[in-house]
Amino acid sequence: MSGDSMQYEVLSPWAEADPVPMKGLTASRQTDLNGKKIGMFCNIKQASHRIAPVVERRLKERFPSAEFSYYRGKAFSVSEMEPQNIDNFNKWIDEVDTVILAVGD
Amino acid sequence: MKYLVYDTIYIENRNKPTVTLAYKYFINDAESAASSRGLPGIRLVPEPIISECSVMEDIEAGVDEVFDNIIAKLTTPLTEEEKSPKQKEAEEPARIIFKGDLEEVNRFFYQRGWMEGLPIIPPTEEAVARMLTGTDLPPDHLVARLEPRMGKATVEKIAVNAVMAGALPTYMPVLIAGVKALASSPMADVWAVSTGAWAPFWIINGPIRKDLNINDGFGTLSPGEIANTTIGRAMALITKNIRGVRKEIEDMGVLGNPAKYCLVTGENEEDSLWEPLHVERGLEKEDSAISLSFPNCYLQVHSYSTDDMGLLRTIIYNIAPRMMGQISLMMTPGNARTLANKGWTKEKIKAYVMENAHTDMDHLPQYYMPGDEKKDPKQEVPLIMARPGQPPPIQIFVAGGWGSWTGILSGQPGITEKIELPANWDKLVAKYRNVVPTYVRY
Numbered sequence: 001m002s003g004d005s006m007q008y009e010v011l012s013p014w015a016e017a018d019p020v021p022m023k024g025l026t027a028s029r030q031t032d033l034n035g036k037k038i039g040m041f042c043n044i045k046q047a048s049h050r051i052a053p054v055v056e057r058r059l060k061e062r063f064p065s066a067e068f069s070y071y072r073g074k075a076f077s078v079s080e081m082e083p084q085n086i087d088n089f090n091k092w093i094d095e096v097d098t099v100i101l102a103v104g105d
Numbered sequence: 106m107k108y109l110v111y112d113t114i115y116i117e118n119r120n121k122p123t124v125t126l127a128y129k130y131f132i133n134d135a136e137s138a139a140s141s142r143g144l145p146g147i148r149l150v151p152e153p154i155i156s157e158c159s160v161m162e163d164i165e166a167g168v169d170e171v172f173d174n175i176i177a178k179l180t181t182p183l184t185e186e187e188k189s190p191k192q193k194e195a196e197e198p199a200r201i202i203f204k205g206d207l208e209e210v211n212r213f214f215y216q217r218g219w220m221e222g223l224p225i226i227p228p229t230e231e232a233v234a235r236m237l238t239g240t241d242l243p244p245d246h247l248v249a250r251l252e253p254r255m256g257k258a259t260v261e262k263i264a265v266n267a268v269m270a271g272a273l274p275t276y277m278p279v280l281i282a283g284v285k286a287l288a289s290s291p292m293a294d295v296w297a298v299s300t301g302a303w304a305p306f307w308i309i310n311g312p313i314r315k316d317l318n319i320n321d322g323f324g325t326l327s328p329g330e331i332a333n334t335t336i337g338r339a340m341a342l343i344t345k346n347i348r349g350v351r352k353e354i355e356d357m358g359v360l361g362n363p364a365k366y367c368l369v370t371g372e373n374e375e376d377s378l379w380e381p382l383h384v385e386r387g388l389e390k391e392d393s394a395i396s397l398s399f400p401n402c403y404l405q406v407h408s409y410s411t412d413d414m415g416l417l418r419t420i421i422y423n424i425a426p427r428m429m430g431q432i433s434l435m436m437t438p439g440n441a442r443t444l445a446n447k448g449w450t451k452e453k454i455k456a457y458v459m460e461n462a463h464t465d466m467d468h469l470p471q472y473y474m475p476g477d478e479k480k481d482p483k484q485e486v487p488l489i490m491a492r493p494g495q496p497p498p499i500q501i502f503v504a505g506g507w508g509s510w511t512g513i514l515s516g517q518p519g520i521t522e523k524i525e526l527p528a529n530w531d532k533l534v535a536k537y538r539n540v541v542p543t544y545v546r547y
Contacts, residue, residue, distance in 0.1 A: 005206055006206060006207070007204055007205065007206060008204065008205065008206070008207065008210050008227035008229050009201050009203075009204045009229055009230065010201070010202060010203050010204070010210055010214075010227045010228050010229055011200055011201060011202065011228045011229070011230065011233055011261075011265045012198050012199065012200065012201075012202035012265070013214075013219050013228065013262065013265045013266050013269060013342065013346040013347075014198060014202075014217070014219060014256075014346050015251075015254070015256030015257050015258060015259075015262050015346060015347040015349075016196060016198065016256070016257050017196070017250075017254050017255050017256045017257060017349070018195075018255070018257075019192070019193045019194070019195045019196070020140075020141060020142070020143040020193070020255075021143055021192065022140075022143055022144075022145055022190040022191065022192050022193060023143050023144055023190070024146060024183075024187060024188040024189045024190055025117060025122075025144070025146045025147070025183055025187045025188060026117075026120055026188075027117055027120045027121050027122040027123075028122065028182070028183070029122045029179060029180055029181060029182055029183060030122065030179060030180060031180055031182070032180070033176070033179060033180065039121075041112065041116075043108070043109050043112070045156075045157060046157050046159065046470070046473065046474055046475070047154060047156065047157050047158045047159070047164070049474065049475045049476060050158070050159065050161065050164050050475055051126065051154060051158075051164055051167075051168065054161075054164055054165055054168045055126075055168055055172075055175065058168060058169075058172050059176075062176070073112070076108040076295060077108035077109075077111050077112050078112055078115075079111055079112050079114075079115035080108065080111055080112075081108075090119065093116055093119050093121050094119070094121075096121065097121075098121065098122045098123070098124075098179055099116050099121055099122070099123045099124075100123070100124050100125075100126065100175065100179070101109055101112060101113050101116075101123060101124070101125040101126065102125075102126045103109070103126045103127070103128070103152075103154070104106040104109045104110070104125060104126065104127030104128060104131050104134075104135055104149075105106050105127070105128045105130075105131045105134075105156045105300060105357065
């Protein structure tokens with residue numbers, strides 16, 4: 001491609017996009033996990049169903065009075081792809097104090 | 106990854122604190138997904154456990170390695186930055202972005218991440234204006250906002266990417282319909298970013314195939330025709346520059362896929378005795394249309410025998426268990442005629458495949474899901490299953506040369522979008538119709 005002295009004024013191929021307003025986190029973190037109900041969210045990745053129980057076991061050792069509750073997603077995303085399960089999902093979220101999600105790939 | 110992030114955001118928006126475990130190589134992807142949905146502060150724990158890990162010692166060790174971080178992210182109070190993240194400034198990109206010679210333009214675009222590695226045609230005002238003769242729509246017309254970035258696919262941006270790809274102005278109606286197909290395909294954004302490296306597969310139907318010299322015969326999926334190649338390439342550039350799907354940031358394809366350069370064919374309607382794909386989906390035969398699906402692999406199978414049952418057995422014995430129960434069948438015109446002459450319609454073939462393509466339970470990933478130890482590994486299970494109330498997840502089309510091969514592509518059956526033509530279509534076609542290669546015999 002060298003040796004071509006012709007000059008080209010070129011248009012940008014990169015699309016414009018409206019800026020997404022950035023929001024902050026609002027949920028206060030639990031300062032002590034003892035006595036708290038910890039939600040264990042497993043998505044459709046196989047490993048999530050193996051990782052979550054290990055995390056639970058470790059947490060129980062460190063926080064003996066913590067309780068655990070599992071939610072197992074049946075699609076890539078519960079919130080975006082399982083409208084039929086959204087009420088159960090909301091109920092589960094409301095019943096736990098904090099959530100650990102597993103696993104991103 | 107991104108869908109786990111979306112669930113994380115959903116839970117945080119219900120005012121419940123979260124921590125999300127992510128394989129360390131996917132943190133870029135997770136952060137991009139969080140930011141694209143406006144909640145950049147979600148708490149991620151990068152962990153070292155390989156994707157889909159089933160080795161418990163590795164999982165135990167991986168959890169041990171990050172356990173203190175999990176607790177810290179669960180219990181540390183929110184920082185000011187997490188509570189009030191910086192707002193992103195609105196992008197105000199210059200329309201004319203660069204001036205230079207051919208090499209400098211290519212270098213500039215490549216360094217900006219706007220190319221896929223092959224040289225481009227510089228999208229000058231003149232070249233883009235010429236490309237815009239392929240449509241009646243004004244340059245600022247917004248065809249769609251494309252996920253995941255929600256980039257604005259205006260007619261001009263489509264034309265800029267089309268010029269870069271080396272497309273002809275007559276391809277604009279196809280590209281505009283392709284953008285609409287991307288926007289209306291419910292899973293397009295999943296397939297674009299998935300670790301499985303699914304590639305957009307474009308099948309073109311109707312009279313426009315002949316107008317544009319789109320190959321649907323010998324070697325149709327090989328390079329060689331400007332229409333097939335540059336329509337696919339333009340859509341790939343649109344995916345990068347308008348949808349905002351960049352390798353290892355949003356596109357987390359692990360092995361990658363050469364089909365992401367381009368995977369385009371026409372359907373050979375003239376030699377098929379079956380209804381073409383676009384007519385199956387409610388359009389008229391005289392309409393032109395583009396269909397979009399997302400395979401991640403493509404198997405070429407030589408027929409066991411060329412009678413109808415030999416052809417059908419070739420199909421059912423070669424569907425791979427990991428094709429996830431959804432396929433496209435690319436039937437050569439000869440094989441399609443053999444089947445049609447024996448009374449096999451597309452519907453009958455789909456029913457036959459659904460009924461007869463089986464495998465052992467332990468050939469499917471479901472067998473390896475933890476929790477149910479009572480599965481019989483040798484239970485015979487169907488390879489293709491329709492969801493309740495849904496048609497068979499099989500797409501059949503006729504393409505390829507006169508030989509006894511069948512293409513089996515993974516992936517859901519696609520969607521079809523009608524191609525709208527500009528008023529001066531015949532004149533335009535006449536101008537570019539003779540752009541065809543002439544090979545010298547040696």
